[in-house]
Amino acid sequence: MEKIFKSRVALLYIMSISMVFSFSAWMSLLNNFVIEAASFDGSQIGILQSLREIPGFLAFTVVLVIIFVAQQRLAYISMMMLGVGVLLTGFYPSALGLYITTVIMSIGFHYLETLNQSLALQWLSKEKAPIILGKITAAKSFTSLVVFVLIFIMMKFYSVEYKYVYAFFGGITLIVGIISWMAFEHFKDDVVQEKKITLKKEYWLFYVLTFFAGARRQIFIVFAGFLLVEKFGVDVHNMVALLFINSVLNMYFAPKIGRFIVKFGERNTLRFEYLGLMLVFVSYAFVENLYVAYFLFVIDHILFSMAIALKTYFQKIADPKDIASASAVSFTINHIAAVFLPALLGIVWLYSTSLVFIIGAAIALMSFSLSFLIPRHPEQGFETTLKVF
Known part of the structure; x- marks a missing residue:
């Protein structure tokens, strides 16, 4: 003990x-x-x-x-x-x-x-x-x-x-x-953390991918379950059962995803996630079969577990003293979309439910495109393959 x-x-x-x-x-x-x-x-x-x-x-x-x-x-x-x-x-x-x-x-x-x-x-x-x-x-x-x-x-x-x-x-x-x-035990910091709020240009790709991740998260949380209830009439018991299934599958897949990242790297893992999410969102837009919708909901949830790769990508490129500050800033960036996106897309939903998920697919496509800027072996000083700044 x-x-x-x-x-x-x-x-x-x-x-x-x-x-x-x-x-x-x-x-x-x-x-x-x-x-x-x-x-x-x-x-x-x-x-x-x-x-x-x-x-x-x-x-x-x-x-x-x-x-x-x-x-x-x-x-x-x-x-x-x-x-x-x-x-x-x-x-x-x-x-x-x-x-x-x-x-x-x-x-x-x-x-x-x-x-x-x-x-x-x-x-x-x-x-x-x-x-x-x-x-x-x-x-x-x-x-x-x-x-x-x-x-x-x-x-x-x-x-x-x-x-x-x-x-x-x-x-x-x-x-x-x-x-x-x-x-x-109170563990001492191995590296004294910066205690000021800064946006560092070296981390720009991480910030952008984090923002897009927050936007996709909102579309999934707010509208994926709502689609099942509104379009297919799924009751509360079946929704709880779906969440139960998601939790069981996450228990199985999450450790394997960790090993997948170690073997194939953050770049390939994130590409796989973004490509999968793009396909899932397009499928949401046109799904007409309840069981296909169930399948998409489960796959969607598993793919989001691959976001671990974004955290470990940042860990590799960050100056150790920036981790606390950048983690806090990235969490805020991740929540920017939560402030306006549900209300905005709620209006879009009234006119076209499919368009909401097409927008989600477009966000995933942008993330997929940006993932090609992640180096095969990211590290401090080699944060992206493109020096924009």
């Missing part, structure tokens, strides 16, 4: 699992809870979701906070904030109450995810990072499965109220955060 508390990798697992444990519960219950307990209408859920994304957009402020609080300690505080936000959610079933608890939860979640990525890229060697990140992704998928099963048992067989379900999952994350703070 003592060895666990001296292991950086163990801490990365614990941070990732605790984050998914409470956030998955929050997300899976949200729509039912706000309607049944808080009588939300469409505008209120829209406001809540916008509030949820704002801390992601402001993730760059992590850099300002680590001037005063060490990254590892800030990760514990973020874990506890996430836990508190989820724990309190069920006790305040009103618009104002849910807005406040959502912001608390979201600050904790987005700070923790940003710090988790930053610490992983600092602590893991470049050789082992893809494999360990793949295993962590698999662990997160397994955690989601556990959450779905626990919620089903608690609410189906024991009729546990929403507030106690939220309190259970949020409380566990809160407790894990406290125990981690007290029990884990």
Whole structure:
């Protein structure tokens, strides 16, 4: 047990699992809870979701906070904030109450995810990072499965109220955060991190690919599931079953994707991801068969797991002292699309559902084209094959 508390990798697992444990519960219950307990209408859920994304957009402020609080300690505080936000959610079933608890939860979640990525890229060697990140992704998928099963048992067989379900999952994350703070060794930074917000021209390709990744993520999250429900009438049980299948497949494929990156490199992995996503989005635009739509939804989810390659590409090209700052900035860039794209494409959806996915395919095509600028062996000083600046 003592060895666990001296292991950086163990801490990365614990941070990732605790984050998914409470956030998955929050997300899976949200729509039912706000309607049944808080009588939300469409505008209120829209406001809540916008509030949820704002801390992601402001993730760059992590850099300002680590001037005063060490990254590892800030990760514990973020874990506890996430836990508190989820724990309190069920006790305040009103618009104002849910807005406040959502912001608390979201600050904790987005700070923790940003710090988790930053610490992983600092602590893991470049050789082992893809494999360990793949295993962590698999662990997160397994955690989601556990959450779905626990919620089903608690609410189906024991009729546990929403507030106690939220309190259970949020409380566990809160407790894990406290125990981690007290029990884990405080690991010294191998390289002192820059504590200012900067956009470095050397990382321009990483920034652009990160922005496009955020845009594609929004199209998948907002519209892929909506297509299944609106066009094919898929009910909530089948949607949960699909998410369950995605989690199982991620557990299997994520570690293999890590090994694939080690063997074939980031450039080839990202090309494969972007080409696959381009084909999936075009297929979404014209799909008429329910089972084909199911298949596309699952493949879509697996392909997004290959985004590990974008993180390890950055790890290889980054100056070690820039990792914390650039991770925070990239997280903000990834969320820029979340601010405007769902609303914009929601209007497009009213006129043509196919056009939304054609736009997604075009974004994937641009990413695919840019992937040819990634060197076969990227490293600091050789970030791209094209010196634009």
